[in-house]
Amino acid sequence: MTKIAIFGVGLIGGSLALCFKGKPGLTVVGHSIRESSAAKYLERGVVDYATTSMREAAEGADFIFLCVPVGNLDQYVRELSSLQLKPGCIVTDVGSTKASVAASAKQVQLEGATFIGGHPMAGKEQSGVEAASVYLFENAFYVITPDPDTNQQEVDKLIELLKHTKAHIIQVSPEEHDEIVGAISHLPHIIAVALVNQIRAYSNTNELYCVLAAGGFRDITRIASSDPIVWRDILVDNRKVLLRLLKDWNEGTSTFIRMLEEQDGDRIELAFKEAGQFRGQLPERRKGMIHSIYECYVDVPDHPGIIGKVATELGNSSINLSNIQIIESREDVPGVLRLSFRTQEDLDRAVDKLDKIGYSVHF
Numbered sequence: 001m002t003k004i005a006i007f008g009v010g011l012i013g014g015s016l017a018l019c020f021k022g023k024p025g026l027t028v029v030g031h032s033i034r035e036s037s038a039a040k041y042l043e044r045g046v047v048d049y050a051t052t053s054m055r056e057a058a059e060g061a062d063f064i065f066l067c068v069p070v071g072n073l074d075q076y077v078r079e080l081s082s083l084q085l086k087p088g089c090i091v092t093d094v095g096s097t098k099a100s101v102a103a104s105a106k107q108v109q110l111e112g113a114t115f116i117g118g119h120p121m122a123g124k125e126q127s128g129v130e131a132a133s134v135y136l137f138e139n140a141f142y143v144i145t146p147d148p149d150t151n152q153q154e155v156d157k158l159i160e161l162l163k164h165t166k167a168h169i170i171q172v173s174p175e176e177h178d179e180i181v182g183a184i185s186h187l188p189h190i191i192a193v194a195l196v197n198q199i200r201a202y203s204n205t206n207e208l209y210c211v212l213a214a215g216g217f218r219d220i221t222r223i224a225s226s227d228p229i230v231w232r233d234i235l236v237d238n239r240k241v242l243l244r245l246l247k248d249w250n251e252g253t254s255t256f257i258r259m260l261e262e263q264d265g266d267r268i269e270l271a272f273k274e275a276g277q278f279r280g281q282l283p284e285r286r287k288g289m290i291h292s293i294y295e296c297y298v299d300v301p302d303h304p305g306i307i308g309k310v311a312t313e314l315g316n317s318s319i320n321l322s323n324i325q326i327i328e329s330r331e332d333v334p335g336v337l338r339l340s341f342r343t344q345e346d347l348d349r350a351v352d353k354l355d356k357i358g359y360s361v362h363f
């Protein structure tokens with residue numbers, strides 16, 4: 001049996017556990033510092049076995065996944081170095097920053113084991129094992145950041161195991177990872193939180209701010225509901241990169257201030273055109289880029305029962321919807337439904353079906 005130990009069975013650790021559990025030859029052990037959490041992992045059937053003993057979880061493990069907040073990774077790597085790990089054991093992590101954990105692992109001796117940093121580029125704003133899903137990584141990119149000195153055989157062992165996630169594995173250096181992920185993930189989280197807090201301050205004086213907040217505000221701020229501890233650690237850890245990125249961000253907003261002061265409609269129009277073109281080139285339906293799941297939008301008349309009607313049409317064709325949501329809802333005005341699916345195939349079939357029965361579908 002290949003033993004996989006997962007430290008911190010939350011959103012990411014729990015989703016990994018679900019990908020591995022029940023697969024032939026694999027056994028999954030979950031570790032928590034709290035008895036109650038370990039009991040919960042077992043109750044929910046996410047792991048085969050759960051313990052609060054680090055030694056019990058780590059010793060004899062073929063793979064160790066550290067899935068705790070970034071601020072705890074250094075301590076975990078150090079604690080592992082004091083244990084007798086199985087020769088050939090691969091220690092990896094899922095932290096959203098990669099340079100600091102790579103440095104921690106380089107500093108300590110993981111006797112007979114190899115550390116290979118990792119980061120699945122998929123997630124959501126919810127946290128905890130309750131939010132874990134076996135589908136979370138499907139089709140997403142999973143970054144691994146092996147040290148150049150690492151034996152390729154060890155890297156291949158990890159890649160082989162990660163096939164169970166159905167993610168696409170990509171190798172990047174820790175520094176390049178932190179620079180790029182700082183820009184496409186960490187900076188957007190800062191912007192979302194700053195924007196929500198700006199509106200929160202206005203809303204103290206007028207409740208209409210909350211009442212009128214519609215699709216645009218909700219779309220750009222979903223990630224502002226992400227876990228505060230997880231994100232505190234990510235931002236503090238990647239502060240050097242983020243401070244540089246925020247300077248560029250300030251320049252971008254200053255440019256907008258100037259365009260407004262000068263009433264420069266042409267440049268504003270150009271900014272939207274260029275942004276739209278660039279965004280349009282992104283591989284839209286792939287996870288980890290724009291959509292976290294397979295989604296499409298359907299224009300519908302805004303009247304009672306429309307959700308049931310669309311869901312029934314899809315159900316009659318055995319197309320599995322994973323979520324359905326009204327984006328706009330105003331009386332007598334067309335609304336938009338956001339439909340989510342777990343697989344590309346379901347999405348393609350749904351688009352085909354809805355198109356055939358006369359709905360306008362877009363992405």
Ligand SMILES: NC(=O)c1ccc[n+]([C@@H]2O[C@H](COP(=O)([O-])OP(=O)(O)OC[C@H]3O[C@@H](n4cnc5c(N)ncnc54)[C@H](O)[C@@H]3O)[C@@H](O)[C@H]2O)c1
Pocket residue numbers: 007008009010011012013032033037067068069070072094095096097119120121122123124125126127128129227230234
């Ligand atoms: N949320 C995302 O979208 C996302 C995506 C990719 C990677 N990550 C990374 O994955 C890791 C886990 O994030 P998550 O979203 O699964 O968070 P989570 O809160 O869902 O899970 C964190 C887990 O760590 C445990 N934990 C928290 N504080 C701890 C501490 N001080 N000591 C020991 N255990 C502790 C929790 O009990 C929980 O099991 C983080 O390093 C994060 O950067 C997150």
Ligand SMILES: O=C(O)C(=O)C[C@]1(C(=O)O)C=C[C@@H](O)C=C1
Pocket residue numbers: 095096120121122123124125184185186223226288292
């Ligand atoms: O979709 C989300 O909610 C996420 O925040 C996922 C997201 C991202 O920013 O894309 C967040 C953190 C990760 O480390 C990787 C992915």
